[in-house]
Amino acid sequence: MRFKTILTAAVSSVIVLALAACSGSSGTKEGSGANGDSSKQKVNIVFWNTGYPTVDENNKSKKKEDFYIYQAIKRYETAHPEVSIEVQDVPSGDELFTKFQTAGIAKNGPDMTVIWSGTYMLRFKQFLEPLSGYFTPEEKSRIVGWDAGTEGFKEGGEVYGVPFSTDGTFGLLYNKKILADAGVDLEAHPLKNFNDFEEMLLKIKSKGVTPLGLKDPDTFYHIPNYWIAQTVGSAGLEDLVSGKKNFSDPQLVPIIKAWNDMYAKDLVISDQSDQSLQLFYQGQVAMVAGGNGAIANARKALGDDLGMMKVPDFNDQVLIHDGGVGGVGATFVVTNYSKKKQEAVDFIKFLMSKEEQVNKIESGEAGLSVVKDVDVSQMASEPLILEQQEWANEPSTIFWPDNVYPAELTSEISSLQSLAMTGKMTAEEFMGKIDQKRDELLKSSR
Template identity: 25%
Template sequence: MASLRGMRTARARGKFWRTLVGVGVIGLASATLAACGASSGSNAGNAKVTLTLWQNYGTEANATATTNLVTAFEKLDPNIAIKVVAQPASNYFALLQAAAISRSGPDLAVMWTGLFTLQYKSYLQNLKQWVPEADLSRMMGMRWTSPGFNTANGSYVVPLEDQFYIGFYNKALFAKAGISTPPKTWNQLYSDCSKFKSMGVTCLDYGAGSQNLGAEFYPWYDMSYMMIGNYTPAQWEDLYNGKIPWTSPGIVAQFTRWQRLHTDGYTNSNVVTSIGSVVNFQKGKAAMLIKGNWDLAQLYGAMGSNLGTFVPPFSTTPIHGVVQYPGDGYAMTTYSQHKAQAAEFLRFLTTPQAGKIVAASGLIPDVRGVSSGNPVAQQMLAFAAKDGFVKYPMLDNVTAPNVVNAGSKVMPELLDGQVSPGQAASQIEQAWRQLPSSERGSSWGTYKVG
């Protein structure tokens, strides 16, 4: 759910393609696809086919990656063209569902993984018969794209990237405040924030971001870490099935600690209306920011080695979990008239060459064995790979969508002090209780629609 403003300039695109030629991506991709029977030559002699791909990436780096992947694929198979259509993120899924009813939608569509995939699976093509398992096995986290979250049942989505909900911090401001390392607990966070406040610097800046998911900031980045501070990944499943109610004292306590950030003046005052959090952070007006790794390209481009990354410390003991998860990718629609050609593009996404294109676009590739050269991205990957942090999925991707919607509405109000922690918890719990039984089964994989 992973910022660059608009399309790259001609100069940046030129640099990008020189990079691709330098590493041999185009030639290697052609050889790879020819070897596996996809793309090069597979549509030779046929009339040119045009596919449509919908994306909801706004101005973030994922939009750039999509464009670059499509351009590279079209060079590999001139008989297949892909028209990329940018749709508004705020009502993307409603548009996609309406288009599915009329069978007028795209051949390929960006799809969020987890329960989002299962919610919309009625018009998503299971890829089991279209993309070989050998190809899909090159991708990480495929469980979260599968029926019943079991890859033996096939998959609906080929992930674009390995995503993080993560914190960023300004190293220069930390040094100026005499803070050597980022905080790891609530109390350390409060202590650090008090130092930044005395310096006239916002400790944590909140505001709507590059995803354009709504007029307010998206609270599920923070919510994920509040629940990491309380529960194991297995216990998160109990948030889904109701064994742990959202009104539990531990959750209300986490909400109370989180609200204190605003009450004590550690955030910007306009948390509900701000749209400038990323820019404020880049300009040194804020010490920390909690977003997704899809904002890394923009932040690193502006801040360079002054940019650091940390795990949001929303825990009474040292935080030891990190959100690392294939949060989105591309799916084929059931009503596509060009499934063979759409499958070729999906197979291309599983190649190391496609992974290098994703990395060159500022993201962390999901293809096994292909990594990002960005040092901050490497720091993110090290949390689990070297420091032993437990990997968690994105909480909003494994929580019923109507519960996510309720949280998205009330949590900004909670931080702003408009509602109490208990009231916020009650509204989220009420949304869960109103779900049909099919949307709150015993486990994530039992989620069904209708």
């Protein structure tokens, strides 16, 4: 009887515990799915944001929830309650590259980020998830600029980056009033070549105004590098990278000499910050290098006095006329060590959807689009944004040369360009150093 009583008690205890377990599974626990399924843990996607603005320099009181990316995330999380998106703002460029490299080695980086396209992105291929299999032909067909995120920059290569946005065609923004005071009318007398460009800058300087404001080393890739690209053509850029053609070619050295001449004549102010851009907004600098991203703030600052032009041809002998550098300058990437690859891709697809591309443009935070099913002209009232969209689709726009060069070669150019611009290194020496670095890279890759 004693044994039977103990056995009965033990069985009863098991039944009670089992019932308690069943009862617990019917409630919603923290981290459970929307329908109370505890097997579905909430997925948290870490997004290193380098491409969407979250600070308004002209309105520091603007809250994060007022920016497009946070509004988009709220819409996504509402539609997908099992997913949360954690945004971590990270500066782009060299700071991101260092941080991303370190995180990749440790496998503790983001699930996704936005990184500069071309060789900037491909240098991290060991940390990137191949994305070709995640997109159907139909999904890819509505987005332009896939080459910028594809190995080999052509169809058939493995895709590692989804086009984030187009930067249009990099040109020059200018203050119409300052130019008019200097007797310059670009609409009546457009600039044909570098000589015209320098003559215009000299006229502006004679009025006591700083003619041109630049950001180093970025602007080197937007202006003199464009002159190099338009002189040799797209195939010539590949020849420069492969060693079939040299940067020190007598056809190209005069470009660096001309660029240096502008500095020697005190026609330029430059540094590694956005100081020149702020001075432009304040009417103290006549012209800055800029793309579509600077138009909105420039319009607020200058109103009807804001003008825009393409970088003039270097000379009449160039192979590509009336263009500029541009295209898809950044791509979405997913890390191959992420445990939420599909969820990250799904979020990218959401951001690239027609509805979200419309929302993004209507926010005023980005004027151009890389999707074919959105007509920017129906939404954007800013005429310079519309002009940028037209420029971006012109065959004279050359894909960013620095996105084509090996990353190490770009770094070498960045580190040496200030010496060439300030005359501490001759144009011949500068171009020779680039050739030397290129040859070292070619030799090490064999």
